[in-house]
Every structure is written in structure tokens, then in C-alpha cells.
Amino acid sequence: MSDDDKTPAREIITDYAQSHFRYFRTADGTVYAQRNGHPVARPIRSQGTTGSHRQELMVGLFRDGIGVFNGTAMKEALDLIEALALTEDVQPVHIRVAPGYDGATWLDLGRADGRSVRIHPTGWDIRTPDPREVCWRRTQLTGELPLPVKDTDGKGIDLLMRLCNFATAETECLAIAWLIGCLAPAVPVPAPFLTGPQGAGKSTGGRMLVRIIEGMTGDLRRAPKDEENLITAVAAGWVTALDNLSHMTPELSDAMCCIVTGAENVKRALFTDGDVFRVGYRRPLLLTGIDVGVIRPDLAERLLPLRLERPRVRRTEAELWSDFAQVLPVILGSLLDLTVQVRAAQADIPTDLRMADFAHLCAQLDAATGLGALAAYRASLDDLNDDVIEGDLLAQTVLRHAAGIEAGTEQRMTSAEWLHCLTGLYAGEECRPLPKGWPTTGKVLSDRLKRLQPTLAARGVLIDWGRTNASRYIEIARPAAGPPPPEQAAAF
Template sequence: MSEPDDKQSARELIAKYALEHFEYFRTPDGTPYAQRAGHPVARPMKSQGVAGSHRQELMLDMFHEGLGVFSGTAMKEALDLIEALTLRGELREVSLRVARCSATPGVTWLDLGRDDGQSVRIAPGGWEVRTPKVHEVVWRRTQLTGELPIPESGHGLAGIDRLWGLCNFSDAESSALAVAWLLGCLDPTVPVPAPFLTGPQGAGKSTSARMLTRVIEGMSADLRRAPKDEDGLITAVAAGWITPLDNLSHLSADMSDLMCCIVTGAETLKRALYTDGDVHRSRYRRPLLLTGIDVGVIRPDLGERLLHLKLERPERRRPEADLWADFADALPAILGGVLDLAAEARTQQVETPTDLRMADFAHLCSQFDHVHHLGAVAAYRASLDDLTDDVIEGDVLAQTVLQYAATMGTAPAQQSSTAWLDIFTRLYSGSSEDSAYRPVPKGWPTTGKVLSDRLKRLQPTLAARGVIVEWGRRSRQEDPGRSRFIEITSKPTARL
């Protein structure tokens, strides 16, 4: 290492240079970051990832400016001091791909993944491409942050038509929901349901899923196999904005519950490495995208967080190289069209449908309909109706409850959970044309408590078919022991 003329120690020279050329801060969860002055992308100070660490960045800058090559010890001591200074410094949020604007409410940003930091500012009524200021947004990037082209303005729905021409959606409802989902992906404040692309073999489910993903994540994005455990899925979710899982054939109960948390938001806590009492927090709420022909039983809570997008086999096949060349050529217009729709939709003052669970996405669909009248809200309801049927078809208990409700009339019936279990078991196992006795299937409730818990999970699904399940406790006058009961009421309901 070359000694500085003024005999400053190496670590002092490194620290002085770093503080003059970079800004250092911590995120609310305590992670220290370094950000080059005037550039919107920050690097975690402790990262050694493939994108390069801040230590490597600092070493290259000082070498190129002729300040010499410094030992690892001097560099570590200087960065340790700077990291300690961030404890009393500024707190800033860092965002991945999509972010809300810290300076202006109602404005969001889209990171184009470019080296120059240019991004898209999306406001009600319009969007523009420029480099954000530090007080507006700070980006972080990972290996999955691909580059997007500069979008072309003025296309509107014509840009979306180019996407529809490349995908194999079987109906207008699926096409409208796909666009509504893309609009939701541009707003981090809106939890969006996960599109579930289904169709026969050869319908292009994987290709269409790649296209939808690459509108937001760039041409380098690809589909992934579903991880086998919670840690694997959380790692995949943390590394990118959209998490596209391909060719699902089975969803375990734990994986289904975790996907519900990813769609609506949650966090995990783990012990930090090389510590005894410190923890590492992982917060996540990300857009999911799933493909598959059949994933088996869909649990009710996940069914309410899915969008059923149907595809069909194309009449004419094209070489994949030609297809992706056309998509790459159309991507600036497609992205510009989505941005045009997002900016226009955000200006619309509409009422939020109150009967749909994911009200923010339903509100977005209403804004989209107000602009182009493509029936996104009706398509969303129809999608939920289809998924309700899928839940019922995969749950024998739900089928048995609906069978009982069809014969009970409109008067409510109250029984203990144990009595209801006996009623449903007898109904399922009763005589039929084929057999005088039918054994209950695997997974059938074995106690009244298990039945009650299963009915709580099925409550929204049954309510969608006009069967209301409620829990209560009898008064002391009716029953000195104040026993609990489950009340079932059958009400007529109209199907879509």
C-alpha cells in the first residue's frame, strides 16, 4: 500500500474518502446501507453477493482515482467505523423493483434496473422516466433484478393488445384479470391475488406466465419450481418482486398457508447468525403467480386469494425463438400501455365493492372498469365463484354440509359440534344405490372440536353457496351449563 503524503493512517484516508463520496444510513430493521451520492441504488454494507459488495465498490473507486490499493484490515476497520456511525444517522426505507414515493402520497416508482438508475414515476394522470431523488425512493437490487426497456408512452390499451395477441387466454375475463393484476403489481400498497394459470397440456401456461412476469421483471426473469419448505419459499420471495412458481401439482397445508401470508403480508423472525439473542426480521408481501393443470385440493383461504386465468391450446404453433423475439420487440409498448392504464385508472373516483375479501384489488378493478369497461369486477367475481367450486369439489365435508342444507329448509338448526358430527357422518355413510354403507374418507373429522375447526375454515366457502354457519352459547335460562352450539342456516343465493 502506498503511504499518503500527510502520513494519515490508511483507515482514516479510506473513511474520509467514503464519507465524501457515499451516503450511509440504516433501514428501520437495522440493516446498514451505502449509497453513492446522487444515485438511487444502495448496497448493503455487509453483502458479498454476486452483484458486488460496497467494500468492492469502494476499493475500485479509490484504485481508479489513483489512491492506491489498501489492505483488507484497513478497509475493514474503516467500514466498521462507518457502520457504527449509521447507528446515529438517518433512517431510510429501501425498496425492490416497486416502491411508494416517500415525498408524494399516491405516487409510486418502478425500477427499470438500469445502471444509470433511471426509473418510472407513476402518478395519477401520468408517468415519466427520470432518476429519482434520494428523498423520493432508494432502490436495492439482487441477482433477480433484471433490466427493463424504456417504456413507450401513448399506447394505452393498444399496447395491452400486443400482449393479448401473444398469450393464449381462452376468454375476455381472463385477459381483463391479467391486466388488472399487472396494474396491481405496480402499486406496493395493494395486496393482489395470485394468478393461477390453468389449461390443458400445450396451452402455453408457462410461456404466458413468463410473459406476465417479464412485463414487470424484465427479459431475464424466469419461472421457478416451488420450494419444498418455508425457508426456500421465503428466500425466493425476498430476492425479487414477483415470485412465479411453475407446474404445481400439489400444495401441502403448510405451503398453502404460507402463500396466503405472502399475498396479504406477514413477517418471520429467526435468530441472527453468530449471535445468541439477536434476531433477523423478514417482512414480505409480494405478488405471486402460479401455473398448473391440477394442484389437488385448494384450501378455502388460499382460494380467496387466487385469480383463475384460463388458457387454451393455440390453433397454430410458432417457434419459440420467433415468439420471444416478438415479445421483446413489443415489451416497450406493452409496458408503456400498462403504465398508461395505471396512471389513468388512479384518477378515477369509484365505489369499492364491499362483498369481496381483497377490497383493495376489487377497488383497482373498479377503477380499471371505469376507464375501459372490460368487466374486471365481474370477471373477479366469476373467478372466485370458479375457485369456490374447486374448493367444494375437493372437500367431502363441504359437499356433505351442502347436501344436508339442501333438505333442511330455511329455519336455522342448532346442534352441538358432536351432534353435527354424528349427523354428517350418518348422512355421508348412509345407504345408496351402490352400497348400504360407505366408510368415511381419510381426513374426516374425528371429534366435535375438529369438525368445528374445519367448519370455521369452510365458513366463507359455504356462505358463498348460501349456507351460513355461526357459533354461539345458550343462555343460562335455556341451559344452566351454557353449552355451546353451531347454528346452520340455508339461504337462497344466486349464482353468477
């Protein structure tokens, strides 16, 4: 046979690839390859160590006796495949959890065979999802979960609580609510902040909670030094756990707010001048630490404080994690059972809390079990408000001034006048020096009050902004006392 009659290597590779793999693109234009009948998808341009599509294509060609091809032929074939896939329908890829058909959600067990858990209000079962319903993306952070045990009668939840050192029953039910929220891809959940004295097992408790979702390879990490590295780590996994926080910069605080409620980052694509790529993320976040100093109000509304106490009996690491690995299938099965009950429960949506989806989940958990999760969540937010006020001298000064305002009345002044008033109130007759970070201009004061507005409103001090013909003003008021809203009254 002459060289002209030979089929080019790129065509052999392309024909083999299209007969053994399904190719599609995501909304950002990334092309993925999915082996026929298998739910795991890999980006065709990936060079990662978790197994790239190029590698699996080369292995398939070799094992099927078709041959070994040079890099040029492989590159030309993948270029053609990528161009053809850009005309296919758009389909998203997911890490660990994904929405499915008919109101179901899926949990990726991280197994090589692709078996996953389908969770529905009518029950849960283990099966391999239809590749057109769910496409899993895996990274080095995707650990393998054991097959969960069915019909545990809640035994796994009790086993988990015995292993963790949660201080109160209210803390336990909030931890359970957070774990259930981690199994829902569309529900933003507040970030648990595990606190307690030294030796309370904060890191160990955090690892246990993470490993229920991420498998035994899930672990805690140190907080990255910059936002870009944090976003990269967050986008590559599902639950992100940051250990032993002792200080929280404003930049890190803002980044955490974005992670909890969702945001998108746009960066310049490599080796291009004008093209960009988008990284969207919203992930469950977990933090541990004894004290992080002053907590900013916007982050406080997205936190879930879980206090631990020192255990009376110490155990070795090897013994503890061996026992945890043995009971993890039962814990996961009990969590799935409870998730099914919660999703089937009917409950009103609290409209006065910022994290309304999580508050609704707590209400559903109460309807299914009677644990009192919603009341515990409200109490935790109240405690966080106290922490914010204790760490902010401006908030304390505003509350001190508002205490002298008659209920049902308000005071209006310009921002500069308020700055003079509050500064004088803080300095007092002894003219004590102003603390670092005290507002220096009316504009800075106005911006600080906007951040503190929800925290002060929770303490009965309302702040508003307006304009007259002459100038703009800030209004501080104490509303007349009235009955609490129905939801709050029911909670307490």
C-alpha cells in the same frame, strides 16, 4: 515523514467513503450505502455477487488514485461507518416498485444509471429519483427493463393479448388488472393461476406476464421444498412465479397466503445467541399448472384463475421471444398509460370481497375502460368456491344437510352432535367407509368448519358458534331469501 505523522488507512477510507456515499439504516437496523445522487443502495455487509459496497469502495479508491488497502483497514473503516450510520434517520429500501411523494409510485427499470419510471394519476415519465425519496435494492433477480414507449394508444395491450392464449375476454381483463396491481406497492393482489390443457402455453404465458415487470431475465421456478427457501426467494425479488404445480401441501398453501397478503418472519441472527432479524414480505405471486388437487378455502380467496387454450398455430421459442422482446417497450408503455387512467378513475370500493384493494382496482379499471373486470373477478371467485366444494366431502355433506333446513331457520348442536349427524349422513344406510381426512372429533370438525365458513356462506349456508349455560354449540342456518347487496346486483 515519520510513521506517527501518517494518516491511518482506516481514516483515509472513512473520509473517502463519507464524501462519496450516503449511509443510512432501515427499520431492521441494516445499514445501506448509496452513491451520492444515485438511487441504488447496497447493504455495506453484503458479500453478494451483484456488487457489494465493499467492492465498489475498493474500486473507487483505486480509480481515484488513493490506493489499495488491506482487508484489516477496510474492515475497521466499515465498522466505524456502520456505527455512525446507526444514528442516522431510518429510510426503507424497495425492490422494483416503491411509493413516492405526492401520491406517486416508482418502477425501477433495473438500469445501471438508476433511471426509473414515476407513475402519477396525472401521467408518467422517466427520471432518476431523488435518493431521499426512493432507495432501490437490487439482487440477482432484478432484471433490466427497456425504456417504455409513450403515447402507444393501447397498442401494447393488444399485442400482449395476441401473444398470450387466454381463453376469454374476461380472462384477459383480469390479467390486465393483475399487471396494474403489480405496479402498486401498497395493493395486495391475488395470485394468478394459469390453467388449461397440455400445450396451452401456460409456462410461456406466465413468463410473458412476469417479464413485463421483471425484464427478459425473469423466469418461472419450481416450488421450493420448504417454507424457508420459498421466503428467501420471495424476499429477493418482486414477482415470484412458480411453474407446473401438481400438488399443494397445507404448508405450501399457508405460505402462499402469507406471500399474497403479507407477513413477517423472524429468525435468529447468524453468529449470535439472542439477537434476531426480521424479514417482512408481501409480493405478487403467479402460479401455473393443470391441476393442483384440492384447494384450501383461504388460498382460494387469494387466487385469480386465468384459463388458457391451445394455440392453433405453433411458433418456435426463438421467434416468439424475439418478437416479445421487440414489442416489450410498447407493452410496458401501454400498461403505464392504462395505469395512469385507472388511478385517476373514481369508483366505489366493494365491501363484500376479501381482496378489497384488488376489487377496487377492478372497479377503477371498469370506470376507465368499461372492460367488466369486477364482474369477471366475482365470477372467478364463484368458480373457485365450486372447486373448493368439489374437492371437500365435508363441505358437500354440510350443503346436503342444509338443503333440508327451512329457509330462515337454523339448527344448533354441539360439535360432537354435528359430527355424529354429518357422519351418518355421509355414510348412509350402506355405512360406506369414511374418507381419509374425515373429522374424528368434534374439535377437528369445528376447526374444519371455520375454514369452510366463507365458502359455505357464498352458497347460502351460514355457520356460527355460540355458548349456552350448559355447553358450546355450532349453528347452521339458511337465511331467508332477500335482494342481493347493491354491489353484487350492479355487478351482474
